[in-house]
Amino acid sequence: MIPTAFPQHRATPLLDDPPLSTALKAQDPPGANPNIAGPSSATTTLSPAPPASGPTDQTAAGIAAPAAATAAGTVVIIYGQNQEHIVQLVAEVLGKPWTTEASLGMLARANDTAVVGILAHDLARSLQGCERSSLILVNTYCVENGSAPEDSLTESCDYEFLYLRGPFLRRDLSRFLSLIFGQTRPHDDLRTKTRTNFISTTFPDVHAALPNLDILSVGSDAVEIRVDLLVEPVPKGWTTPPVPSLKYVGQQLMLLRQHTELPIIFTVRCTRENGKFPMDDPALFYKYLRRAIQWGVEYVDVELWLPEEIRRQLFEKKGHSMILSAFHDFSGTWKWTSEEAQRIFTESAKYADIVKMIAMVHTIEENYELEYFRSTIKSRGAGPPLSAVNMGQMGQLSRALNTVFSPITHPLLPMIAAPGQLTAAEINEALHIMGQLPKRELYAIGSFRSTPHSMFMEKCLNELGLPHNFTSVDRGPKGSMESVLVQPHFGGAYLNPPVPTTTSFIPAASDAARAIGLVDTIAMTPGEATPGTSRFIGENAAWKGIRATLTREYVPSAYSSRAAIILASSQADASAAIFALRSLAVGTIYTVGFKASGPLAAGLEPFTSIQSVKRVEQPFVIVSALPPEKSLLVQPLLRHYGVNGRCSPPCTRGRVYLDLTSGLRKGDPLAVATRAGWTAYGVEDVSAWTTVETLRLLVGQNVPFDFVRMASGRPLF
Template sequence: MACLILVYDVDHSFLIDLAVSITGYVLQPRSYQLSSGVRPSSIVAYDRKYAPSSDVRLIKTRTNTPVLSINLRCLDTVKQQCKEHEGAVDAFDHEYLFVKGKFHRKEFCRFLSFVTGQSDPFSHIRGKKRSVYIGLTYPNVRVALSNMAIVSVGADALELRVDLLHEEGQEGTLPSLDYVAEQLMTLRLQSELPIIFCIRLIPSGGKWPLNEMPLAIMYLQKALQWGVEFIDLEDLFSDELRASLLPCKGHTKVIASHHDFSGQLDWTSPETLDIYRTCSEFGDVVQIAGVATDLSETFEVQRFCGKVVRASSSSSPPLTAFNTGRGGKLSRILNPFLQATTHPLLPTSSAPNQLSLVEVNGVLAVLGEIVPKKIYVFQDPDIDAALIDKCFNELNLPHQAVPLSPRQDSSVQLLLNEADCGGAVFDFSSTFSDQLVLASRSPEAILTGSVDTISIEDGRLIGHNCLSLGIRSLLVQEHSPSAIKGQDVLVIGRSFTEASCVVSALLSLECGQIFTLGFSVPPEITEKAVTCTTTEFEDALTSVGVFSTLSTQDRSFLAPLLGLISNRHAKSKTQALVYMDTHGSQKDAAVGVARAAGWSTIMKEDISAAVLAVRLRVLVDQSIHPDFLRMVRRQQLY
């Protein structure tokens, strides 16, 4: 783990405590760092007035420990600070931009997790059979904020087209750096999807002039500092300009793109393979776009992709290849990796003849690339078949969610073996699914001993525990994995079966000691978990997280217990991190105690949405954000 050097304004010192809480890193005094070097997994904070860029560089020369320097900058004062500290900003590896009064802890956590290498959205996208992004074409993304959850449904990433941004009253045709920064931050506050930072040049169908390439590189350098997940880097940039950019890319992935709108690109020629090889030298992803006048050219694209795959190794960058123009629509549809799509609510598509995700899925269904599936939903109050169907309809998928009441194992096995079955969803507390004949079980299903979702892959039944995966995803929304790693936690429940999904999620994050209250654990995990007796209870009061799986009638002691733990942390000048209640609501007394003490809180509604998002990914390989699911569920209620 790296050491973080954070430079802040005195009015925003709260960010330092928040960074400590999010990462779990130890805050070290500046004087200690300068005299003794730095330790990994630590934070040293500087007031901007006393943080010359030479100090930042000095620390890096004194240690072999990886060091990341981050400039914490409020957008409300960014213009003034840019003038006062021009040149000093380049000393930092990263720059975190935020808005006064609109600060989101989740967004700060996402930034810190990404720049420290603890999150990897690229691997998540690469693991999908089909992935798409939405090309945003707004001159000002603020106009789309109310519709962002709808526009982005089903997308794996959002493309910010910087060359299309236009500030009201701006001089010239290009947006200012301040405006680009504000637009990026606005988008981040509204969506948790990875962002592709794209400056499309005029010859490639964009609006950025060729004579402004150095300025484009400077903007791309800032994007790397801002910690965007992807940048689009065209091969039109010279080797020298690209070389100035790549050494500082950090964990950002580069989409190396080649666009030929002259009609001269020949997918069958060796020169096109050379284009792929050249782009592979500086890209983590290769994008090649030609132009087609005839539908038959689609098959040339497919053959080219097959040739690349056969010649590639596991370390080769994935390829996204397609034709533009009317004759290129089918090649767009058949492109499985990071397919560019649009949406009817966008002012225009980011490229001519681009299709919406709804249109793409409709054609794929007609072609037989998406086979209609029945998802059997063994109904309980937390599993809403109507909500699953709503997601299918929103994305124009031919699937159907079929609600059923629990039945005998033999009849369920017969349903799962039907040709049109795409899987099944079970109640979290169900045990009859464990008796089914499955080809394999996921690690979470093995550890918990229970299956709540069954997917079908190449005719094989795979058992999953999506509750455990959903809980894990929630835990890393407001805390980096490093904050939980090695830290003690307290899990409360009536049985291990009831609490197993929470325990599984915590073990996957490599937590410290798990203290259990109300139940014991299986022998295979007794090294990591201990049942609270009078002796252990004293140690359990220092836990950084409390997780309750108790039903509503057994909860009267939770608020006093959380108060006791909070007081213990206050005396030791430490801080607890999270309170999760699998049956709780925002009105519970324990939630009020946790929030008053500065804990993150995770309730039943959050868990239900997160689990359904995981299930849709497992069952039909679709990315539906929990925010959209919560929005739709509320609409159904009212």
């Protein structure tokens, strides 16, 4: 049983709000400038330069630069009868105004300032004589009654978003839009990891996977949906079709995507390569794989036997999806040392972001040959990374040695996807035995002793089959932390509360940690695995937790150039949030309760009087990092802007409230925010995302958000 883990948001009874003026007075920082920005400066403030460290850390985090514009073209949302709400929702998630048109001919030039909705029924007529290349057509379709869009409609569009109304809709939409517009690049993120795994799910129906999906995907960086293994239900007495229909596949994919934040790999495996898809019609493969790109799937598996023209076209049309070229040899006569192996790689690499080569073997030596082959590919330098493993019991060694997208299984799956597959824990155990993953002493330093959080960390280590020890130590008198860091097997730590970057025992700090001024994680520098001789780096995981929370239901560019307000009693409490907002290129950040100084201060304006509130445009985001006893003070602002705020840009309704306060608080700002129309998040979401990042920094493994959130003891939704 996983223990209850994180600080819980306590819903205390609503207290009366202090008036807005009292709230601001109470928070006036000493010496704050009373001449605060008027409306014009609020809207024309120069975009603050991103923090010096921004790009480096952002690249490492797989974060595409926040685009001010969504895409080079007008985003046209095609919607069904009585489904106009989806146009508004898309606009909200993109942070743009919207309109509906009866004809696209009216849109003279590419214009990315607004989202345009058009009824599906009007599309074909309206496209005639229209400059198609300046439009990005996204078909939206509600699958509520089990129906599916017309093929011809889907094919005339660039992308398609299938949806069900419900609690996941907005999140799923944000993920879809972020991917198709290149605003999140999960592949860039994964490329920086030393090892990556994906779980091959083998369910005939994704519904069966949902109850265990969180636990199934611990240790995975992506989830594979084996489309060829899906079995479409048919009425009694009917025969099951040889392949699941696109309609069924679309619904299954939508369901899976709604239940995991991990990137999805869309695989249609043919009969010759251990799959179920017949090979007599390559065009059918094209149809399914092309559709996966239109659906915004992160990775599309394209088999090498498919005609070159099909592979080329898919690669050319991949948008921001990544192509995984796949080759399997079941003959039992495969030779990694052959020229054929080199040729297969070269051919695969022509149209691939990752090349996957897999062969059935019968001797242990064939694993050594594979390792030699891997080294020859590495020595070629340029080209896509190689993911290569052997199948069969004799090939298991190669599954531990492969570092790029190792296919893994889990005991809760109905069957293994290929002979010899291992679990994430088995791979880690094997690596440990082979001396590739030495045991490390990890620490939680601060006020953690016997807290649920460190118990949860230990649980994760067990689940992942990692050999490390995890110890909680209270931060004691001066010098006590240094003594931990010099332990011979010290292998990393997380620190709560964080410590200033300037603290003497903190080793080198990452760019982000330096800009924020705080270190919350001490991790081994990438590529090092041996405790005792390793070098360490001070990191800040909190800002990534904040950013991940902020972008769950809005794409990064929704924040671009828009006003934000941060309330805190000190800059230290606000700095990770400032950094996260800067990484999203927000406009002016108004501060309440503290005055910023140093590198983070550029573009911040203290917000001090009631007049200032009246003159400032509607902020898109409010973050409160107030201590619990002052948490009440944010409520008047939430109410004021929730009801009275002037919108910018006009007609966009979205706004985000993030509450970073933990502990017994006064009032219930989250409830106030929700009632006033804000998309509200509490500290539990940020803590869960931060834990995901911390584990990744400390042990290089992915523990999905939903698993962490589930373990925090509160139902997810």
